[in-house]
Amino acid sequence: MTDETMKKLLEIDNLVAGIGDTRILNGLSLTVGSGEVHAIMGPNGSGKSTLAQIIAGHDAYTVTSGTVTFCGRNLLDLAPEERAREGIFLGFQYPVEIPGVNNAYLLKAALNARLKHEGKKEIDAFEFMKLAREKMSLLDMDPGFLNRGVNEGFSGGEKKRNEILQMAMLEPRLAILDETDSGLDIDALKAVAKGVNSLRHPDRSIVLVTHYQRLLDYIEPDHVHVLSKGRIVRSGDKSLATELEEKGYDWIREAASA
Amino acid sequence: MTAEILDQVSLRSVVTGIPQDALSGLRRHALDSFAKHGFPSTREEDWHYTSLGIAAEISNDWLQGSAGEDVPEHAASAPTDTGIDADWIVVTDGGIDRQALSLLNERLSDGVSILPLSALSSLPDLYIDDSIASFNAALLRDGILVRVAPGVSIERPIGFAILDQAHSSPAVSQVRIVIETGQGAAASFVYVDRSGGGPKRFSTSVVELLLGPDSAIDFLRLQERAESHVHTSQFRASLDAGAVLQHGAIDVGGRLVRNDVHVKLAGPRARASLCGAYFADGQQHVDNHLFADHLVGPAESRQDYRGIAAGRARCIFNGKAVVRPHAGGTDAVQSNHNLLLSENAEIDTKPELEIYADDVKCAHGATVGQLDEKSVFYLRSRGLGRDEAILLLTRAFAANVLGTLPIPAARQYVDRLVERKLDSMIGGSGA
Numbered sequence: 001m002t003d004e005t006m007k008k009l010l011e012i013d014n015l016v017a018g019i020g021d022t023r024i025l026n027g028l029s030l031t032v033g034s035g036e037v038h039a040i041m042g043p044n045g046s047g048k049s050t051l052a053q054i055i056a057g058h059d060a061y062t063v064t065s066g067t068v069t070f071c072g073r074n075l076l077d078l079a080p081e082e083r084a085r086e087g088i089f090l091g092f093q094y095p096v097e098i099p100g101v102n103n104a105y106l107l108k109a110a111l112n113a114r115l116k117h118e119g120k121k122e123i124d125a126f127e128f129m130k131l132a133r134e135k136m137s138l139l140d141m142d143p144g145f146l147n148r149g150v151n152e153g154f155s156g157g158e159k160k161r162n163e164i165l166q167m168a169m170l171e172p173r174l175a176i177l178d179e180t181d182s183g184l185d186i187d188a189l190k191a192v193a194k195g196v197n198s199l200r201h202p203d204r205s206i207v208l209v210t211h212y213q214r215l216l217d218y219i220e221p222d223h224v225h226v227l228s229k230g231r232i233v234r235s236g237d238k239s240l241a242t243e244l245e246e247k248g249y250d251w252i253r254e255a256a257s258a
Numbered sequence: 259m260t261a262e263i264l265d266q267v268s269l270r271s272v273v274t275g276i277p278q279d280a281l282s283g284l285r286r287h288a289l290d291s292f293a294k295h296g297f298p299s300t301r302e303e304d305w306h307y308t309s310l311g312i313a314a315e316i317s318n319d320w321l322q323g324s325a326g327e328d329v330p331e332h333a334a335s336a337p338t339d340t341g342i343d344a345d346w347i348v349v350t351d352g353g354i355d356r357q358a359l360s361l362l363n364e365r366l367s368d369g370v371s372i373l374p375l376s377a378l379s380s381l382p383d384l385y386i387d388d389s390i391a392s393f394n395a396a397l398l399r400d401g402i403l404v405r406v407a408p409g410v411s412i413e414r415p416i417g418f419a420i421l422d423q424a425h426s427s428p429a430v431s432q433v434r435i436v437i438e439t440g441q442g443a444a445a446s447f448v449y450v451d452r453s454g455g456g457p458k459r460f461s462t463s464v465v466e467l468l469l470g471p472d473s474a475i476d477f478l479r480l481q482e483r484a485e486s487h488v489h490t491s492q493f494r495a496s497l498d499a500g501a502v503l504q505h506g507a508i509d510v511g512g513r514l515v516r517n518d519v520h521v522k523l524a525g526p527r528a529r530a531s532l533c534g535a536y537f538a539d540g541q542q543h544v545d546n547h548l549f550a551d552h553l554v555g556p557a558e559s560r561q562d563y564r565g566i567a568a569g570r571a572r573c574i575f576n577g578k579a580v581v582r583p584h585a586g587g588t589d590a591v592q593s594n595h596n597l598l599l600s601e602n603a604e605i606d607t608k609p610e611l612e613i614y615a616d617d618v619k620c621a622h623g624a625t626v627g628q629l630d631e632k633s634v635f636y637l638r639s640r641g642l643g644r645d646e647a648i649l650l651l652t653r654a655f656a657a658n659v660l661g662t663l664p665i666p667a668a669r670q671y672v673d674r675l676v677e678r679k680l681d682s683m684i685g686g687s688g689a
Contacts, residue, residue, distance in 0.1 A: 049353060057308075057408065057639070079638070081638045081639075081641050084640055090639050092636065092639075095636070096632050096633050096636040098637075098651065099654065099658075100657050101637075101654045105650075109640075109650075110641045113640075113642060117641075126579070149654075166640065170641075
């Protein structure tokens with residue numbers, strides 16, 4: 001990779017997309033460089049989660065025009081599992097409960113899918129357990145979670161921690177965390193933030209999708225973008241988040257329609 | 259002439275042609291009983307979804323001896339590959355190896371006897387009152403009677419390996435097993451049902467259980483017949499006071515399969531648990547009819563079946579519980595959940611309750627659904643391929659009932675059997 005493509009890990013250019021006939025993204029452009037932490041903020045319905053789902057490859061959304069490039073490759077050509085194996089991770093706003101599928105089994109299968117894709121040796125049971133315990137202690141998670149069904153009966157906070165655990169295990173190149181802060185009490189928020197911060201790395205980019213500035217008190221972003229009506233209407237540094245917190249989203253809406 | 263009509267004249271001549279033995283009287287009675295019924299027609303409510311036309315066709319060809327074509331030997335394999343630790347009794351094409359049976363008999367503890375029906379001086383009362391059971395008895399080569407004396411417990415499961423290896427096609431074969439437990443006795447059975455050989459085979463199986471007071475039976479039936487074969491099975495149990503029955507069933511094979519499980523709760527405090535799972539793809543048709551008949555109370559019955567259908571498969575579940583007037587204190591629960599893996603598969607489910615007593619606790623629930631696309635996407639977003647995600651979710655769906663099956667010694671084999679089937683359903687053209 002050249003320095004230039006390294007810098008631009010993810011490049012979204014003029015993306016227009018929606019569900020059925022409903023347009024949600026209206027020419028969205030965004031560039032995320034390697035090692036950067038971006039926060040995407042915006043009111044409900046501005047298209048934040050749609051953007052996250054499209055990057056992960058959800059087939060409910062149709063892209064009408066525009067491009068999404070990841071490490072110089074056309075991301076839109078890849079199936080969701082291929083994107084994951086290439087190093088894209090989506091932390092879900094509402095992680096799915098999958099009773100009967102063991103948490104450890106999924107973690108191991110996910111990790112091995114990635115390793116296999118990279119031509120590396122699959123992890124053995126012993127190494128896996130060692131790694132999982134290490135990451136769990138980082139997130140203050142009870143190792144008992146490994147033997148439970150995926151998110152089965154987990155509280156909201158436990159589900160979000162579990163997402164971060166998966167992220168920690170998979171060590172993605174690009175992590176998109178969709179409203180990871182929603183529904184968390186302050187202790188859970190701190191634990192999740194601690195986990196995310198521990199994963200900050202020059203080779204890993206993180207996109208935080210959030211409605212509130214609160215999360216950004218604990219995870220400090222390099223860039224903040226404001227999304228409104230499917231487009232980025234303002235970009236800035238972390239001070240933009242503080243400004244939003246003080247003024248609310250109305251002034252953005254006014255600015256966008258002006 | 260509708261398709262279900264069996265050639266009774268040929269049947270009578272074949273039955274009367276069987277050399278005289280201890281079962282001759284039974285066959286004649288059964289023949290008379292069958293003459294009244296014939297094969298069930300789809301006009302009968304219980305057979306609404308399942309036509310035995312193809313079974314009648316195979317039987318007619320076989321009875322008339324017209325199409326006795328040799329087929330390359332393709333044997334159903336012996337049960338040793340199951341790894342299930344059991345004392346096996348092998349039934350080949352409806353025939354019983356009497357010598358092997360007597361050797362096993364010597365080995366088993368006092369209080370347990372396993373005898374061929376043909377060796378008995380007087381037969382137990384065998385059920386021949388419906389179409390399938392009378393057809394079965396009329397053409398029976400031999401059967402097996404298992405008696406467990408009062409207070410005797412058998413630790414190791416007794417295995418029935420039903421191996422239909424017809425080297426000619428068409429072929430027709432029957433299995434009949436009677437199990438009686440004395441007061442306080444306990445035994446467990448695993449029934450492995452396999453077939454190889456020619457494309458046209460119709461087989462019937464009738465297993466009758468008489469559970470004495472406070473006795474316990476675990477029974478697990480694993481049906482893995484060749485996917486061109488037609489099979490009907492009946493499992494009929496009568497439970498005396500305090501008796502406990504745990505019945506489990508897995509169906510993965512067969513072209514057309516009909517299973518009837520009929521449990522009579524005849525004594526107070528009896529408990530019957532009927533669990534099962536059926537897996538069908540391609541053109542498979544699998545019909546499970548369950549019936550819990552609560553004659554007295556308090557007593558408890560549980561029906562918990564799960565089904566998975568792919569390809570163009572069709573599955574039917576009919577679970578019925580009847581609570582008779584003297585069965586106050588009955589506790590009956592029925593549950594049937596189904597998963598459709600393809601748009602062309604079909605599942606018809608019908609839980610039924612008839613209650614004629616007061617003070618009963620009855621519940622039923624049935625669902626037919628598809629895999630949750632949100633879960634599929636979640637797993638794919640973690641790097642699992644689509645098929646792998648579907649397999650994982652389907653396995654989890656089935657695991658719910660597999661975990662409740664009796665006979666722990668068979669658990670590993672059941673997992674393998676199901677895994678193999680799911681692989682072919684999901685990996686192949688099935689889904």
